[in-house]
Amino acid sequence: MTTLPLSQLSLLRKLQCPSCGKNYSPRLLQTFATCCNQPLVAEYALASEPLVVEDTGSMWRYAHYLPLFDVKNRVTLGEGLTPIVEWPTLANRYGLRHLLIKDESGNPTGSFKARGLSMAVSKALELGIEELVIPTAGNAGGALSAYARAAGLHATVIMPKDTPEHFKETCEKYGANLIQVSGMINACGRIASEIQAKRGAFNLATMKEPYRLEGKKTMGYEIFEQLTDQLPDVILYPTGGGTGLIGIWKAFQELAQMGLLSPEKFPRMVAVQAEGCAPIADRIRGVQSSPEDYTMSIAYGLSVPQAFAADLIVRVIRESDGEVVTVSDREIIKGINEIGLSENLSICPEGAAVWEGLKKLISENKIQPSERVLLLNTGAGYPM
Ligand SMILES: Cc1ncc(COP(=O)(O)O)c(C=O)c1O
Numbered sequence: 066m067t068t069l070p071l072s073q074l075s076l077l078r079k080l081q082c083p084s085c086g087k088n089y090s091p092r093l094l095q096t097f098a099t100c101c102n103q104p105l106v107a108e109y110a111l112a113s114e115p116l117v118v119e120d121t122g123s124m125w126r127y128a129h130y131l132p133l134f135d136v137k138n139r140v141t142l143g144e145g146l147t148p149i150v151e152w153p154t155l156a157n158r159y160g161l162r163h164l165l166i167k168d169e170s171g172n173p174t175g176s177f178k179a180r181g182l183s184m185a186v187s188k189a190l191e192l193g194i195e196e197l198v199i200p201t202a203g204n205a206g207g208a209l210s211a212y213a214r215a216a217g218l219h220a221t222v223i224m225p226k227d228t229p230e231h232f233k234e235t236c237e238k239y240g241a242n243l244i245q246v247s248g249m250i251n252a253c254g255r256i257a258s259e260i261q262a263k264r265g266a267f268n269l270a271t272m273k274e275p276y277r278l279e280g281k282k283t284m285g286y287e288i289f290e291q292l293t294d295q296l297p298d299v300i301l302y303p304t305g306g307g308t309g310l311i312g313i314w315k316a317f318q319e320l321a322q323m324g325l326l327s328p329e330k331f332p333r334m335v336a337v338q339a340e341g342c343a344p345i346a347d348r349i350r351g352v353q354s355s356p357e358d359y360t361m362s363i364a365y366g367l368s369v370p371q372a373f374a375a376d377l378i379v380r381v382i383r384e385s386d387g388e389v390v391t392v393s394d395r396e397i398i399k400g401i402n403e404i405g406l407s408e409n410l411s412i413c414p415e416g417a418a419v420w421e422g423l424k425k426l427i428s429e430n431k432i433q434p435s436e437r438v439l440l441l442n443t444g445a446g447y448p449m
């Protein structure tokens with residue numbers, strides 16, 4: 066481990082448009098790549114520095130490869146460094162030789178969203194922002210509320226009114242201003258843009274600012290550290306806005322650029338979507354669709370009818386030789402019950418969706434039972 070002067074912790078060099086390569090300064094407040102209407106992607110001076118800079122017991126151990134310049138702005142509640150576990154009963158029942166689960170349920174506020182919001186709120190503090198707004202399917206709102214409170218910043222959370230009470234209570238508990246809206250997350254996004262325009266609040270909508278992705282990326286770094294020589298053949302991820310899928314893939318690419326990981330070892334990346342809200346699946350399958358075609362799933366995090374980062378999500382699936390699979394709400398409920406009864410776990414619908422997606426791809430011969438499979442369980446179970 067190195068002890069660098071604190072101000073030199075981050076090796077961030079620029080923010081870049083993934084379409085045309087235009088550079089944006091990371092020292093200024095940025096949103097997205099307005100040149101091509103794409104998310105902005107952080108680029109680092111990826112040297113042969115050690116991967117772990119500080120043994121923080123959290124995702125901040127990778128501070129070199131995270132975008133925060135000054136450690137005094139770090140807003141942390143102990144996010145990340147989550148375990149990889151097994152589901153032995155289910156693995157036996159289905160003859161799965163190497164089934165692993167990256168379990169994000171122990172994160173602050175109960176989901177992997179803590180990683181992205183720890184990062185984005187820290188950067189907001191560094192950039193002198195005082196007021197934040199977020200459209201959310203549920204978990205990101207709770208995470209923002211907690212981190213904004215820890216940072217002493219004001220947060221407004223915009224959530225579909227049909228979201229379970231559990232998510233609303235988390236926001237209120239941490240003192241955020243909660244606005245409930247009819248419709249899905251895209252309707253919430255429109256209100257967030259209005260608040261941004263009217264009040265100057267910084268909008269943390271998925272992939273409309275560059276830093277939540279950097280927090281999510283740490284899942285990929287951890288998977289690499291935890292499994293090193295035995296990386297999975299395939300990773301299944303519940304995909305809504307796509308930050309996690311894109312982030313894990315970005316981590317693998319950065320590790321390859323650092324010379325730590327050979328591209329032949331990159332896993333195939335599978336996006337799992339809800340049957341009733343599957344814009345990425347439809348695009349990959351060549352089905353024409355519009356956001357109005359989609360409805361809310363009980364996997365609220367998958368109820369994203371139009372992902373701003375759709376081009377990047379599709380790129381990850383294609384580059385990794387991956388797949389997309391859809392599961393119905395009925396299958397998700399079956400999955401929650403099956404995992405609950407077999408492994409004594411209360412699981413979130415998105416985690417159950419991934420399990421059901423795996424079974425489907427095995428039955429279609431697209432994943433072999435002998436392969437090393439890693440599922441992302443992105444959050445904790447809650448009363449439904
Ligand atoms: C539990 C859970 N899983 C998965 C997702 C989808 O996240 P992503 O934006 O990374 O696709 C969400 C988003 O709300 C979520 O809350």
Ligand SMILES: [Zn+2]
Pocket residue numbers: 082083084085086087098099100101102
């Ligand atoms: Zn561009």
